[in-house]
């Protein structure tokens with residue numbers, strides 16, 4: 001089995017493909033074409049969100065691809081600023097309508113707080129929204145539920161006050177930025193990590209250490225970056241918009257040796273920029 005066809009089994013038994021596609025910043029026709037191409041190349045895991053404003057294009061591509069719905073793992077998110085159950089339900093219904101689907105594979109709370117107040121205290125509100133997710137899960141309208149960008153204290157808050165341990169935590173994770181405390185906690189609790197910004201939004205790809213290792217393996221820096229994450233047992237959802245990039249992101253069937261993994265582990269850097 002290739003990594004493209006491989007999956008992680010969530011704590012409830014649901015299968016999540018290891019390799020996915022991120023869709024943030026893809027809009028309209030570009031979102032449609034990219035998702036269609038990804039599905040044609042065999043990618044079966046799509047990360048979306050109502051705030052990406054591309055769900056209709058993503059849904060259309062899924063329908064036009066001819067790939068059976070049940071063969072695709074689709075994630076969506078309750079927007080970060082929606083911190084009450086009626087609002088979250090409205091967003092969920094809207095997402096399903098936009099995508100043209102009748103269930104999601106994974107629904108997560110996008111962030112512990114609104115983006116303008118990420119460090120604010122939304123414990124009570126997150127419990128309320130997560131309980132709504134639990135309801136949707138029990139109704140079989142979502143196959144798995146989870147959180148995103150949650151710190152250990154935020155996940156603990158959910159576990160302490162809700163019934164279902166999140167199946168997934170979606171978080172930024174890439175070479176140089178491994179958030180070890182959160183990963184360790186999630187692994188103890190059986191929570192699968194879905195790594196977003198696995199290429200550090202592309203900024204990791206000029207790192208000289210990564211480039212040197214890539215050359216030794218005769219692969220690209222992007223392949224080293226993604227393979228590193230798979231070897232940590234996390235799923236990857238790189239965003240790509242060209243067929244060349246999409247294809248490269250599916251070709252991860254090689255092994256980074258332990259000594260090179262250690263070299264990559266020693267990198268400590270978050271090169272992401274947010275003002276571009």
Ligand SMILES: NC(=O)c1ccc[n+]([C@@H]2O[C@H](COP(=O)([O-])OP(=O)(O)OC[C@H]3O[C@@H](n4cnc5c(N)ncnc54)[C@H](OP(=O)(O)O)[C@@H]3O)[C@@H](O)[C@H]2O)c1
Pocket residue numbers: 021022023024025047048110111148149170171195196197198199200201202205220222223237238239240241242244245246248249
């Ligand atoms: N939960 C959250 O709060 C959250 C936050 C951020 C992101 N996400 C999700 O995670 C996804 C990925 O994260 P991201 O978009 O921040 O960044 P990313 O996937 O780390 O990087 C995307 C960039 O890498 C380039 N790229 C992709 N494949 C490549 C390849 N093989 N070779 C060279 N360059 C390549 C893309 O270029 P091209 O477009 O030119 O191909 C794009 O510029 C998002 O799209 C979104 O779905 C979730």
